[in-house]
Amino acid sequence: MSGKITLCKPFSKLVCLVLLPGLLFVASPLLASSKPPVCSHALSLHGEAKYPANFAHLDYVNPQAPKGGSLRQAAQGTFDSFNPFIVQGTAAVGLGNIYDSLTYHTADEPFTEYGLLASCMQLDPAGHWIEFELRPEARFHDGKPVTTEDVAFTFKLLREEGQPFYRAYYADITEIKVLNPQRIRFELASHQNRELPLIIGQIPILPKHYWQDRDFKQPSLDKPLGSGPYKIADVDSGRRIVYQKVADYWGENLPINLGRNNIENMIYDYYRDATVALEAFKAGRLDFRLENIARNWATGYNSPALNSGDLVLESIPHKNSAGMQGFFFNTRREVFKDPKVRLALTQMFDFEWSNQQLFHGAYTRTQSYFSNSELASSGLPQGKELALLKPFAKQLPEEVFATEYSLPVTDGSGNIRNQTRKALGLLREAGWKIDGRRLVNAEGEQLRFEILLHDSSFERVVLPWRQNLERIGIRMDVRVVDVTQYLNRLRSFDYDMVVSSIGQSLSPGNEQREFFHSEFAHSPDGRNISGVKDSVVDALIEQLINAKDRDSLVTATRALDRVLLWGHYVIPHFHLSEYRVARHKHIKIPEVRPDYGLPIDTWWVE
Template sequence: MPKKWECVMIRPAAYCALLLSSSLLWSASASAVECRHALSIYDEAPRYAADFSHFDYVNPEAPKGGRLRQTPPGGSFDSLNPFIIQGTPAAGLGLIYDSLAESSADEPFTEYGLLAECMRVDPDGGWIEFQLRPEARFHDGQPVTSADVAFTFETLKTQGRPFYRAYYADILRIETPDPLRVRFYLGNPENRELPLIIGQVPILPAHFWAERDFTRPGLERPLGSGPYRIAEVDAGRRIVYQRVDNYWGADLPINRGRHNIDQMIYDYFRDSSVALEAFKAGRLDVRLEHIARHWATGYSGPALNSGEILLESIPHQNSSGMQGFFYNTRRPVLADARVRQALTLMFDFEWTNQQLFHGAYTRTTSYFSNSELASADLPSGLELEILNRFADQLPASLFTTPYRLPVTDGSGQLRREMREALNLLREAGWTLDGRRLVNAQGQQLRVELLMHDSAFERVVLPWRQNLERLGIRLDVRLVDTTQFLNRVRQFDYDMIISTLPQSLSPGNEQRDYFHSAFAQAADGRNLSGIQDPVVDALVEQLIAAPDRTTLVATARALDRVLLHGHYVLPHWHLPEHRVARHRRVQIPEVHPPFGLAMDSWWIAEE
């Protein structure tokens, strides 16, 4: 929109009159809509009223100070820009940025204003407007303005990871009528999640990036407006964040009792066992344990016996998402769903859980396990109605046979599974030639699992032995994190181990996970290369779900179609967080159900 001085100096009078009239109408339309302190996806009443003082799961009197040392997943980093495809970004970079709004950890999907004082939403779903706080500042003292917000979205969509183009595809345009107001016009009024995910984006300073190349990775410390700034960088080994003493938002109700620790330190270790020993030796303060063997037997010793180390299992109500071996259907050998299903049949979860995991895990049987979004048994009700629209494009078995993973007695004997797998492989054109399973050209069925963490080798080796009994060769290739990421971005893998996290309100991110448009997008999350028009349609219907009932039914339908496509060999999950901490690390008594809320912890100095 032209500025007022343009009317005074260079614009025709008629144009200025029209401009001023439009501006007044714009302001009138916005002022007629309530500016809310919180947003929820289906207009549910927020848990916290406009005059709330702090979240229930924090300690508002928590002391400030101390340091928290932890180790992130991945063995290294070479970039401080997490928004682009190049480079391996350091852990914790979200600490230096603020977003327009922020979710609470005790509600499924409700956001409260952070940089934004309040939000206005068009009753017809055509736009959302954020009213910025005049006190919001970047770390160099410059105010956060609507121009910074517009710059952030335009930059991420045009120069950021492919994920952003998928996530913000329904944003038509952005208007900034004044420095403290920014309005997003939305192309799909049915996309109820979009206003909330707009609020989640870390806001970047336009003046900082004006003379810098956003697309290049590097170790120059970026500028943010959040509760921490980067204090120290040792490339690939260590990054330290220092709490900002004069952080502009420290006294907001949304922040009270949070961001208590002065220094957040991430020390990198290439091996998880070495990191465990560093923790027991006092070089790390906290571990989120993901290895059952470590949790069961790895923490014994004087520090545990003396009470210096505390072990705590904290339950949660989050969807587990999908962790597993992801098959790359772009590879000819894995393009046939029968081959993928046969490989899955030969993984003995019950034996693995008993022998390697001390019986700790539950098998993942859905992309939304541990939630009401997971499909089960046969489709019925609204889910069946949704699937019937695509009946001529789906296998008949989807409607008559529930998706079932093999369940064994844990003895390691897979005779039944071997017979079923061989039948599938014969149907797909593979035959036994002595002890080798070969195709018509005499080539052995051979696949490679690409990994960057040696901790999974003990899980993979028994599976490899089972496949060898079928005449299939499984190679395991262990590479460093940088090489792993580069190969994944080039789709240069047969299988990888990965995770697709899921919220209780899935939406726009499903495009990046499963939509055909992102099957060839470098650094996208469509790891299996899924290209299915039914999946595409269900993803769009999920995003446009008008209410919770429709969302749940559509998620179940999408889940069922994906499972019957055999794109992943599902792993396992826990409905809890396993936290190992030194006793000086303090946690509030109230645990939120939808997040670990580590930003509410504090250090008790001795």
């Protein structure tokens, strides 16, 4: 998606499915049962796990893939920290390569976790606790074993000193019990939080002996210690980072890892400008790009290398939820407190013109926070969704029940007379009026705001919208800053409006608290970008998290989606249901393409 910056926290289901809840064991349902719980190799949120306990390898890998070589990618901006778990600093990309987690999330199932550091998982049939059994052979890079003390230490450290995300995501863990060096139990506040047992397994495990005497809250360029397949081999501070395959990686021969982590060196070169990075790719200084600008995909790769076959362009379909990219209002600011003002500005964004003139008709308009999935609301609320929303009728706009949510549609000619008329009507209702060439309030102050960007390529989307706003007397200032400044201002809510995105998985759950819950409306470095503070939204999030089965989850998610849309917290943009992959021909991809991710760790160099 053009101009997108991913806000998914590292090492979660949203990375990035990003990035990404009826919980079942592989063979036994999560319901009260007289049978004792089984220590299973996998847990699946919907139905049974695809792969049996004795599986040889994942279907979407090449188990005979050669090892070695390098994969050079571009990163934008700079970095000053190797600690991605805290608020301070700008973390280097690729740090997930260093760490292993208790489980691994497969890319060909909507939400299934297989043991990685953990050999198996044992879930209480009533859902009150889960236990993990660690593999005795699991080792950190210094040779010391990974123990349950490290697991308990990690959760305590991240929930107390890490980003607010961890506190929200794992809020329903009430107690952690180290039963022995290989076995650990997590006591759960609610047996209805059905995704929690799975997302516990996703957290990267940090070595207690490395971190216990260090200041975790301070950014640092000390090379961290992990247990994953890669370690930091070389650094040019702020410009380049090289991860090298660990020669004696403890998990090399696990079935879950066979055919993965094939490349010897993962290299990230930093560029200030995306245009320069594209030229570097075409010149052969980079091996791979995930393209998010339609203009580049249509014409930007034209070169002798493309004509000769040295460059390969491929669109890979996926079935992930598109999430929400858009112009996010900061409703903490006075200018955007009135939803009528927010809706009026929405009327003035001409998507159809932009799609034709700027994007070669490549995009679909986003109409939901969960587009491209069954979770998206549509039409009017009916059945179970209506029953769920009715108790909140007095707190919600009448339109939630009486009007189908839709975005303005134009003919693409640039003439938005009807939309302008609607916008001016809404603004008059909100207390604004035309005074000469300015739109002013009762005090004579012009309606004015600033949009904050980190990528200059998005100016071409913003500027036509600004022209439409100028016609009705609204002043919009455009400010482009570097990535570090952008993130710092985002963390402190120092913006009127930003272009951003919220990634959504096919099994939304605990992360919705930090996206939209009132508790995180003013939490530093939180992901409640628009400052949503609504008791109905809070209640629906809890309904979603505690959904007893898939049907209940879909119902609660659609209801939440509908209420958020009618809150007008964002002007939705557009999305694709495919990855646009550009690579040099020596970078090879397995023939089987999974539905729910782009697993670069299965690629190899020929």
